[in-house]
Amino acid sequence: MPHADTLDVLHHDDTRxxxxxxxYELHRNGIRIWSAEGEHAFTDVLMTQAYLQRESDK
Known part of the structure; x- marks a missing residue:
């Protein structure tokens, strides 16, 4: 199950x-998200962007 430091969900009505x-888990019919606030499921997803900050090797 992928992890993201920040996950943006763009909905079909252009809200974010x-x-x-x-x-999170991406499905054919939407996305399911587990956060500190609980579990969320969206089916009106147009696009997602996930960001994961990593330590630099330098």
């Missing part, structure tokens, strides 16, 4: 929902 420090 942002989550921080989450686990």
């Amino acid at each position: 929902t942002r989550f921080t420090d989450v686990r």
